[in-house]
Amino acid sequence: MISVIQRSVRYGSRHFSVSTPRKNPRLIVEETEGVRRITLADPKTRNSLSLEMLEELLLTKRNYDVDDDINSYFNYRNSLSLEMLEALHSAVVKTDPALRCIVLEAEGKVFSAGHNLKELTQKEGKGHHNRVFDACADLMLGLANLRVPVVAKVDGVATAAGCQLVASCDIVIATHNSSFSTPGGNVGIFCSTPGIPLVRCVPRKVSAHMLLTGLPITADEALRAGLVSKVVPQEELDAETQKVVDAILNKSSPVITLGKRFMYRQMEMSIEEAYREGSCVMVHNINMKDGQEGINSFIQKRKPNWTHEKD
Incomplete structure (x- = not known):
């Protein structure tokens, strides 16, 4: 051992x-x-x-x-x-x-x-x-x-x-x-x-x-x-x-997790299926706490304060 x-x-x-x-x-x-x-x-x-x-x-x-x-x-x-x-x-x-x-x-x-x-x-x-x-x-x-x-x-x-x-x-x-x-x-x-x-x-x-x-x-x-x-x-x-x-x-942990999982999953899909599921993943990502934090920090011209919380 x-x-x-x-x-x-x-x-x-x-x-x-x-x-x-x-x-x-x-x-x-x-x-x-x-x-x-x-x-x-x-x-x-x-x-x-x-x-x-x-x-x-x-x-x-x-x-x-x-x-x-x-x-x-x-x-x-x-x-x-x-x-x-x-x-x-x-x-x-x-x-x-x-x-x-x-x-x-x-x-x-x-x-x-x-x-x-x-x-x-x-x-x-x-x-x-x-x-x-x-x-x-x-x-x-x-x-x-x-x-x-x-x-x-x-x-x-x-x-x-x-x-x-x-x-x-x-x-x-x-x-x-x-x-x-x-x-x-x-x-x-x-x-x-x-x-x-x-x-x-x-x-x-x-x-x-x-x-x-x-x-x-x-x-x-x-x-x-x-x-x-x-x-x-x-x-x-x-x-x-x-x-x-x-x-x-420097990135949100749950966002990276979401992205990695879809990156590999979509490789086995047809391009049509990948776009259908990819759109759903994007919408989910946008509505995550860290998704909204990233958008708001960009608009407000400040660094994001990630929660690293799963939604």
């Missing part, structure tokens, strides 16, 4: 929840003023999404070039073992009314190498295999269904289910050092589940190229394809991520 150790401390008038340092933690969860920062901290396995790590995430929710041997990524850092998957699951879905945003990042130069292939051998059996992929699906769906935005902060390689994790986040800030691939076919396991969010992020020809060849794409190529939101130099990653977080925190 991956232990996620936290403690709350007070600094002035601010409350912080921070992880207690320990040797080789696999998952670090820090929560400060509405922002939950989840760090994959298992560089030995390349942040593999183990089953346990997946479930934990859902409940709480060497410098490689892109030409290097992609098969070697599976064997090391931050792989998504069952243990990692369970931990991630726990961290992501952990209930907190004050939560406004989640930032997902990783230690080391590999964001995540995907599933831990040692867990997928015949020795483990189909029952265990089902647990792994069920936990992975729960995590990825949980990210989309969360009421708050999820920001991925990527500085390194994201392969297979690691690429799936990136594609499942709402916003992705990546450095020029990052690369993305779905190379499962190289080891006889096609990236079928990683392809689910991937094909919903990038054009068909790009997803087909990634899935059928296993070849990686650079951060700039991922940006052009729509897999990432912005690419920055490594030294600007922290500042750019904080800029995104601050922009989210």
